Amino acid sequence: MTGMQANRNNGKTIEFKGGTLQAMTAVVRDPNVMKLADAMHAMLGGMGEFFAGEPTIIDLSGAALPERMDWSGLASLLRRYGLQPVAVQGIPEAYGDGARKAGLAVLNSDTLKTAPETSPKKVPSAASAISPEATPAAQVAAPAHEPATRTMVIDRPLRSGQQVYARGGDLVVLGGVSNGAEVIADGNIHCYGPLRGRALAGAQGDQTARIFTTSLGAELVSIAGVFRTFERGLPEEVAGRAALITLTGSGDKAQLRLDPLQLG
Template identity: 40%
Template sequence: MVSPTSAPSRTSFDLKSASLPVVAVMLKTTDAAVFAADLAERVAEAPGFFDNDPVLIDLAAVREAPEPVDFAALVAALRSHSTLPVAVRGGSPAQMDAARAAGLAAAPDAPAARAEAPAPTPAAAAREVVREVEVVREVHVEVPVAGPGTVVIDKPLRSGQQVYARGADLVVLAVVSFGAEVIADGNIHVYAPLRGRAIAGARGNTEARIFSTCLEPQLVSIAGIYRTTETALADEVAGKPAQVRLEGEKLLIEPLRNPVRINPRETQ
């Protein structure tokens, strides 16, 4: 009788499926020079935003563009800001072929978006916002959630200082001076005057919010949609307790109703 032969064992590695977070860059122009300039400006507002993150280039918005996409220039621009371009999706057959020739993998197209309720009537012109290069963090849940933790700052932030709460909410218990910058992947709470720049949902969390007991910001931004002091705040929120949130692609600034009052350690 012949004994059955056992299959050779392989113990040096295992093969398993994996899901990894990736930054999706929604390309809106085929002009690589314009893209590079806009990306540099966006990153300048939030230094340290990227940390060798893998990047997916989404071509859906330029799929019908007659001009070719210079993938070599796009990849060079992205790599210059500490990202690792790895794949493309949503392009025409010619665009996808060119991307593969540039060493990028082809990723499945994004699933169709669910129907949403009609957007509310736009508010006053003062609420108009501008979307720069759209950079969103893809997640595997429908509703973005706050990061696993909270960073607490209890000292005043002077002009030129920056705090970034990666993967977390940020709580500041002292004044954020003009020229200072607070950034969080989740929400930002400032229990003191907010006079500098506040960037919440830095990696695409559209559910993130900004709260302050005294809103006097130089700039506020949520998931890439921002507003500067070039547009004056309404009297009902200027220098008062207020919150900043997104509604569709509109940045809304609203008074806080019955805010909790604390005695922050403020330095003028």
Template identity: 40%
Template sequence: MPKTTLPIEIKISTVVAISTILHSADPQAIDTALEQMTGGVSDFFEDEFAVIDVAAIAHEAPAIDWPKLVQLLKKYRLNAVAVRGASPAMIDAIRANGLALDDGTSGARPPEAAPPQAAPAAAPVAPVAAAPEPAPEPTPAPAPIPAPPALAPAIAAMIVDTPVRAGQRIYARGADLIVTATVNNGAELIADGSIHVYAPLNGRALAGASGNAEARIFALSMQPELVSIAGVYRTFDEGFPSDLARQPTQIRLVGDRIDIQALASASPRA
């Protein structure tokens, strides 16, 4: 195959980024919250890309100190690359600090409205002729039976049959992730859909990575280090709940809280 002579190539690539949703612009409050979230673990985020979501505070927060915020996230090994939900007043400062703007639409724009059509000129009025006798009304045809609604296409699934080692990351883009072998400590599973592990789950599992709050995490033996659904995290620094550890378990999002439930039980466990 001939080697390209171009000094650079551009290809589309899929990159997973963590949403850091701000409810305060106070660096001290953010630092304290991140310290509590990570439990002081220096490699908690492992140099993940981060999108800073300011939609909740964009119209009421004072001017954000972007350089300080970027450095604060870097302290916890989060590399800020873009800002989502920014107000127009923030845009210049965001760009001046080398951050991209993310509107969450992947560049899609609403269609432009069609220009209003001019009203047609009025036709000359013709003399009114006597109306003919109305013809008998035809018998209406029976209404057609509507076709049944089409079924939504089933979400695809990525299947992994080999053990997932420490330091290994697997991402099922736009799909569920099914793993039939052990997920070791230090490994990371990411899926836009649900995650199913038919073996021990010991590493990190992040379901609904694109924002699907209905995604779930299932495992025949649950002992994860961290779980996340639609960006809501929970860590287990003090160990997984003892009554559910290494048992068939599912994890789901209820409101803004991670719930843990035995697969044979109907009672959720916060």
């Protein structure tokens, strides 16, 4: 191989480009793996691979850390639900070596300042839940809410495995959302067909966001990070019917409300 050929090949071996990574933030308030496993099972109904491989930052800034952290157990538990833990934040320097040995990057405050303010974060935290079906433990780690200004319209049904995110605005789905599909919006979500997948409104923390559907059959709904799953079935008054979903209360008393929606 000539020197020119070698240089040309070496030039294509690797490139570094600036970019942004949209990562979920798991706000963990109690890192005890056993308690966390119970809380996540209550929140998500034991549904494995629920999050479909989303990169995740573990936030322990509000947790009381034990003398010895089970980093491998914590990461393994998150992977069980389809999360891919890539980094940890909010830990004292003394815990850094253990986290790195478990394959987690350690983020400090300077690193976090460079994160784009527009990244949506759905943050499931397995802290104490209101009930097995509704919990404010899933908090949104995001900048102060700015009013939604744009609307995305999807004029086709969404199939299992598909995901649509309306950044900075509302999402309107003219077809249905199948089981295993996911719709996310910083503002409201309007679904004019059957809503059978997952719907997450107010992804940037807008607690006034709402979810509207002409036929409710969702696996999970969320507003501003407060999740509710339906492994035990939907309430009879809204199952398969037009419904409006809103967030009521705040803090530990926040919960989702499902009301029949009168059309016409």
